[in-house]
Amino acid sequence: MDDEGGSAAARSRAPSRKSSHARATPLAPERSNAVVAEVFPNQCRVKLRDDGTELLCAFRRSGVLQKGEVRERSPVAVGDLVLARDLGTEHAGMRQGIVEGVCARRNRLYRPAPGREGTQIRHVIAANIDLLVVVASEREPEFSPGLVDRFLVAAQAAGISTLICATKCDLRDATQPAPWKLYSDLGFDVIEVSARRGDGVDALRSRLTGVAALFCGQSGVGKTSLLRALLQSEVGRIGEISQATGKGRHTTTATVLLGGPEGSQWMDSPGVREFGLADIDPDRLTDFFPELSRAGCAKPGCLHESEPGCVALGLARYGSFRRILESLRAGEN
Ligand SMILES: Nc1nc2c(ncn2[C@@H]2O[C@H](COP(=O)(O)OP(=O)(O)OP(=O)(O)O)[C@@H](O)[C@H]2O)c(=O)[nH]1
Ligand SMILES: [Mg+2]
Ligand SMILES: [Zn+2]
Structure with a gap:
């Protein structure tokens, strides 16, 4: 029920049991003809690049999440570049199609969501973001x-x-x-x-x-x-x-x-109360607080964790840095 993963709608490729979300062979960017505009539990709405025509494309659901597996909630995300084929049929006023391939992403923004029995779901909010x-x-x-x-x-x-x-x-x-x-x-x-x-x-x-x-x-x-x-x-x-x-x-x-x-x-995007961080190495968190890197602690390699003489302690976002650090360490995200 709560397994929202699914295999890409590509017909040509059999979903692998281990990582059915993986884009086994990503589509070459020049072969894409559409961008994903919205994602529903079993289908997505895509917009064709040429004339802006919208297609509602179904995708197949994959098998049960394996223990310890990390998977994206859906095979595509808003912003994904895809190759979509118009099936020439209509349902509830929407033209129907099928996603035949998905391009590799430049980037993506996602939040973690817990799955069953130690599995993890990545909720990709959007992909290919400038x-x-x-x-x-x-x-x-x-x-x-x-x-x-x-x-x-x-x-x-x-x-x-x-x-x-x-x-x-x-x-x-x-x-x-x-x-x-x-x-x-x-x-x-x-x-x-x-x-x-x-x-x-x-x-x-x-x-x-x-x-x-x-x-x-x-x-x-x-x-x-x-x-x-x-x-x-x-x-x-x-x-x-x-x-x-x-x-x-x-x-x-x-x-x-x-x-x-x-x-x-x-x-x-939908408003959020909190935003979980995943796959960020706690030791690299200072890289994302530029003022911490700039602070120039006297002690090289200072971890800015209440060490005597640490100049970071006086910075305005120090408390926020520490809270995020603790949550990353606790794996709370
Ligand atoms: N005073 C004021 N109110 C605003 C302004 N912009 C939006 N609002 C009001 O804020 C409320 C929420 O606006 P939404 O645009 O729905 O907010 P949202 O961020 O999209 O919210 P979610 O979709 O729930 O994440 C509405 O009552 C708006 O009229 C603004 O510039 N000034
Ligand atoms: Mg809104
Ligand atoms: Zn320091």
Whole structure:
């Protein structure tokens, strides 16, 4: 039941029992003709590159997950380049097709999900991403530095550039320093916008034109609202902020590729409460906190774990670094 893995829909290749998710022979990029726009439990919606035609493609499910196996939840993810064949049939108003091959990915952003009996599922949020747009508001919902840090670590570890998009700036108390100032001071790219008032929307649109950008962040920060403003189109659904908790209501429920001007591949994703990190070596975590590497501890090879004279202890994100470090060590992700 909870095994959501499945073999790629390629008919030509028999799924191997051990790693049926593996893209045994990845498709050469020049042979792809479509991009995956949305993934459902047993099928995916793809968009043909030539004319934007959409096909609903089924994929076969594979066998039971083997003990200790790590597998992706689905054989394809949003952003995957695929070779799709139009079957010429229609179902519920959608043209039907089949995915015949999947290209190797440039990168992917994923979170771990526990499976049965020690197996692990990788939930790939999207693949082939140029820029991770980490959307965060100061209020409604409250800024969550720990979550922002985790997205920044995951993106850096995956080799994906980042942009912190500070939303709802219409709600800001301008007399107080913005919570994202820390990040711009550290050298992260930050842009302030308001989907409601329109501030920064044109600047952000120019910045993202032609870019494969994945929008991520807490529920309710306004990812979908911002994408609507950028696309000037009523895509997706917008949710209310809960009066009781000040949080969003998880309105967007799956990653979806929305497109954008001049070949832009803008992707919306469901809001998250937390973001687990997998496959990150705790000893390499400092690489993803540039200020720690720059801090220049007197002791070479300092692990920044309360060693006397460690200058990292005084850094603003030190607490966040330690929390992530402990969770990686505990294998909690
Ligand atoms: N004041 C203000 N409210 C905004 C702004 N952008 C979005 N909102 C409101 O924030 C609420 C949540 O917006 P959504 O776009 O659904 O948020 P989301 O990040 O997509 O949420 P999930 O899909 O649940 O992850 C809605 O009530 C929006 O009207 C903004 O710039 N300013
Ligand atoms: Mg949304
Ligand atoms: Zn140190």
